[in-house]
Amino acid sequence: MDEKKLENAQEWLDPARDPDSRARAATRAMSHDQKMSWVSGPMAIPGNGAKKPEGAIGSAGYFPAMPALGLPAQQQSDASLGIGNLADVRPGDTATALPSSLMLGASFDPALARETGQVVGREGRAKGFNVVLGGGANLLREPRGGRIFEYVSEDPLLTGHIAGGSVAGIQSCHVVSTIKHYAINPEETGRVMISSDISEAALRESDLLAFEMAIEIGQPGAVMPGYNLVNGVWASENAFLLTQVLRDDWGYRGWAMSDWGATHTTVKAIMSGLDVQSGANIDPEPFFGAPLNEAIRTGTVPAERLDQAITRQLRSLFAVGAVDHPAKPGGTIDYEAHKAIARRAAEGGIVLLRNENALLPLRKTLDRILVVGAHADSGVLSGGGSSSVTPTGSLKLKGAEFAGVPLEKVYHPSSPVQAICQLVPNTEVIYDDGKDHAAVSEKAREADVVIFFAELWRTESQDVQGLALPDGQEALIAELAAANPKTIVVLETGGPVLMPWREQVPAILNAFYAGSGGGEAIAAILFGQVNPSGRQPYTTPLSEADLPRPEQINPDTVISNPGEPVDKPIVHRDYDIEGADVGYRWFSRTGKSVAYPFGFGLSYTQFEYGPLQSEADLASVSVVLTNVGPVAGAEVVQIYALRDGDASFQPRLVGFSKVSLAPGETASVAVEIEKRLLARIEGEEWVREAGRYRLEVRSDALTPITGSTLALPRWTRSLRHDAPID
Structure with missing residues (x-):
């Protein structure tokens, strides 16, 4: 390495420098071929005609190391519920199996989500992985969905806080976590050919709000678009999702990786905001391989766009410490301690x-x-x-x-x-x-x-x-x-x-x-x-006829897996039927009875609430809670909001806190209120209209305990995160 390169190496390998400048310096030092090796990679599991790449541990994905630059390989593992080992690609390798994300959602406990995330991060790093594919944050719009156990709930607030906590826990271990599947990806049957059709305002007030909060809390290093289309455009090349919302509005600085086999084009995909083609061997062609090289050579894709895709990856790796604290296989794992955490997570859910x-x-x-x-x-x-x-x-x-x-x-x-x-x-x-x-x-x-x-x-x-x-x-x-x-x-x-x-x-x-x-x-x-303390993270209906879309897609009429040619017309699913009123808000809007509502759960003890106290600006509310029963237990304090005189404003969860109390113990519980959930999207802003709003403590989405009504002034917040918040 010559003197100039050594000087640059010292610059980007200096942990005292900020992740952005380190990423830019490292990108400048990389050759074109090195950059190309990080934007398209195969599934690192033998099958579908592929072999495990040389240097790969064996898992979802692999992007090669650059030893001369001091940059480790990207070793990527499936990790929604623990470190995966599909097809036993690492013979005999074991891992702690966490409860499903849905069960974690039922705990209503972000601290527990962070702790279980740390289990994933520690085990991933000890096995040699520095990128894990976790952070499921889709809302449960389809209760028959095959993959909903990987997601958190039907509610954006609960989903955002639990998914964000999980991501934060993973990344505290010097491992990058994704957040996925961005966005509105609730069905598996026909997933590679379904268009989720919904208005922008309804999307921003529901599924996107869950992702937005999770990204704010967890700061995930990567975002993974889904297999589906959104309003007729593949999520992996959807400029509205990947550029307008993710980059321009939210200021996101990590990278966007496709799901495995979910890339469809070269120029449109990369210019819309996709940075990496994952599982390229499953796609019909290596869109971000030779075709991208040719597009850069001819100027169809600017070389600066390739640099941007690399800088985003490096920035995330530097930010979590994956370069300064490289993962190596063979690390020590305390499986008994991790099993104890998994057990407590199950007990809490x-x-x-x-x-x-x-x-x-x-x-x-x-x-x-x-x-x-x-x-x-x-x-x-x-x-x-x-x-x-x-x-x-x-x-x-x-x-x-x-x-x-x-x-x-x-x-x-x-x-x-x-x-x-x-x-x-x-x-x-x-x-x-x-x-x-x-x-x-x-x-x-x-x-x-x-x-x-x-x-x-x-x-x-x-x-x-x-x-x-x-x-x-x-x-x-x-x-x-x-x-x-x-x-x-x-x-x-x-x-x-x-x-x-x-x-x-x-x-x-x-x-x-x-x-x-x-x-x-x-x-x-x-x-x-x-003592059980879990609460339902979804609504259990009395009948499928009560759902927004009672009829399911016939699996014989659609393609459901990547790698299969989509030779049938795209299926358009109308999610504007419920719009932002997902789950319990749909049942409230339609007045339909349910078997068990969102937030429902019994205990072996009893709790009593004092009056609800609200701050003038509604940043938080507080309530006195007492365990009046015979045994210790945990209560989930759930705060729901309504707007007087507005029947279209369905009651929605705006704050929650889980509190453990001994028999006879009393505590004053402060609950932060999420202001965006009292607002609607109007143009480029969140707008809460002036009026009278009622805040209620409820035992579940349907059952009030106590509450207070207060007059609130008009409040606005720009959709852009770099704009003033209030």
């Missing part, structure tokens, strides 16, 4: 939906417990796809397929049956798979309590067809309840399911996909070692 006659918590002096279904003797169900994590000892069954890679149906090795046996060693615990209804019903009659594990597997690449429990489970619940009136249902469903049977059983737990500590967490809730 399990929702007690029903508890008639205080059946729960169960007594530890029962003689006989019958546990039925869902391989509860082996583990807890997880979702399928690129987010799948397979700790050592997982049960793996045939599932689906993605781009030539099998997607297994995995049960994480945290057996509820074993966990129950450990808690009640003097009780006879019997497991039955439930396939013989008559035989298991006979066993139910002889048990003190029956615990039925209901399951619905969801996976990337396909939506579930309908919201009913499959494989005769609904009939079996009815039969077990008839045989034993103390039948408890535990849901492992990764999202909402219809519950026409819910009043036939006295107790229901929503356990989502609970991860590496899930079995122990479920047992701890059942027997009262832990």
